[in-house]
Amino acid sequence: MDYKSIKVHNIGGLLSKTFLHNPLTPVIAVFILILGYMALTFMPREENPQMIVSGGNIIVSLPGATPQEVENVIVKPIERKMKEVLGVEHIQGIARADVGIVNVMFYIGEDKEQSNLKMYDKMMQNLDILPRGASQPLIKPLDIDTDIPIYSIAFYSKDNKISQANLYEKVKQLQQKFNSIENIAQANIIGGHKKQFNIILDTNKLNRYNLTINDVKQALNAVVINAPQLKKARGNEIRIGSIKNVLQSINDVQNIIIPTGNRIVYLKDIATISDGVDFQNYKNVEINLKDKNLYPQVTLTLSKLKGSNAVVIADEVTKRLSQMRSEFEKEGINYTITRNDGERANDAVNELMFHLLISVVIIILLLIFVLGWKEAMIVTFTIPAIFAITLFVAYLGDQTINRITLFAFLLSLGLLVDDAIVVVENIHRHFHKEDSKNKTNEEIMVEATDEIGASTNIATIAIILTMVPMAFVGQMMGQFMRPIPLNVPVAMAASLIIAYIFTPYFANKILKRGK
Secondary structure, eight states: OOGGGOOOOSHHHHHHHHHSSOTHHHHHHHHHHHHHHHHHHHSOBOSSOOOOOOEEEEEEEOTTOOHHHHIIIIIHHHHHHHTTSTTEEEEEEEEETTEEEEEEEEOTTSOHHHHHHHHHHHHHTTGGGSOTTOOOOEEEEOOHHHHSOSEEEEEEOSSOOSOHHHHHHHHHHHHHHHHTSTTEEEEEEESOOOEEEEEEEOHHHHHHTTOOHHHHHHHHHHHSTTOHHHHTOBTTEEEEEOBTTTBOSHHHHHTOEEEETTEEEEHHHHEEEEEEEOGGGOOOOEEEOTTOOEEEEEEEEEEEOTTSOHHHHHHHHHHHHHHTHHHHHHTTOEEEEEEEHHHHHHHHHHHHHHHHHHHHHHHHHHHHHHTOHHHHHHHHHHHHHHHHHHHHHHHHTTOOBOHHHHHHHHHHHHHHTHHHHHHHHHHHHHHTOGGGTTSOHHHHHHHHHHHTHHHHHHHHHHHHHHHGGGGGOOHHHHHHTTHHHHHHHHHHHHHHHHHHHHHHHHHHHHOOOOO
């Protein structure tokens, strides 16, 4: 009897009969492996899976108000209104002189766009709670994808060949260069001290020219727009920051004209000016090296766009730093990489891939011992094919390769080969049945696969259903473990299809009947 005339009862028998002698079967096998390789190559690599975190800051200024006044008329009213928003988990208010900040955090997993919209709408609908003189609320949503750095570089000088202000300017130039790298979202500077000029007014000379400190401040404000240092001036001391192409040297500051009656008075006539850095910003950061000495540093942090590959970005940044090493040495600048999530992600993925390979080898050896080497080779092929399909589906779903994704593969590895083992073992059993000696190999392949189809389908579906509830776990744990319910069911479904298509095909090519 021709195997094509065999009546099949489930999808197992149908697939085995369709692909048993189909010339596309080996082509499909190669195509699946190529798709898996492409997915493994192009999928972004991260140490941990991405989580959806929603929230933001509401900033309202009230010039001239004390922290207590800001708390009573700005922070507390906004906090009360934000509690009315559905999905808010935490609210924290900060009151400072002239400004109030309210931090709003939604439950992890809440839709980011909807959360931002709800926060904005609630604030805009209640502008009447703000006092007269308060500014329009500034709402800055939190973006965990771009706000958290993946790469940090600490720049410092061991021999003090470069001043802190010049070091900051140099790092600021690097900030612009690195920000141009593809998929870099933000490049921020931490711990830097900008160049500033310290002005000490001589009260005797002020009196001589009929000037007051306020006259000098007004003249400086005409040059230095929105300078907080002027507002915080105490006594006869004033500090102003440097301005590119305007105030870059002491000579530029000395020649600022202070308007008086019919005379021209320069700032150098009534004050002593000296170079300095803005030490008053309290952003001192020091690095502790192996020589146990502390060095003032400026840190440049880089964050990436969502869905981009941290490994590729980190490699590009490291490459550019290496190219600029000789330039740094000439200027007396040292640097050390304090954070490299790309390298950590790559190491974590490679380590788990290595363990995955070890697990596959152990399974192969066990199958050789239990089933025989030919049967073991047939089952072994299904493992990379299943992983290839799962990785490609994950790639289409904008997932990343991370520790939890690979853990899902390790978790399901023992289950993935079950379907292929059941099919090849039943084929082997039919080869040795007394009533099969008059049947062709093709008939045995189709009948053996069709026979175990129903029970294998139910067993696989049952395993898939045990993973589905994990997809509904909320909060941080649900977000963190999400790759397991997303990938294990796909891997199990792929293992079933692969077992029905390729196990009979390879068994027909490789296995021989015993006597």
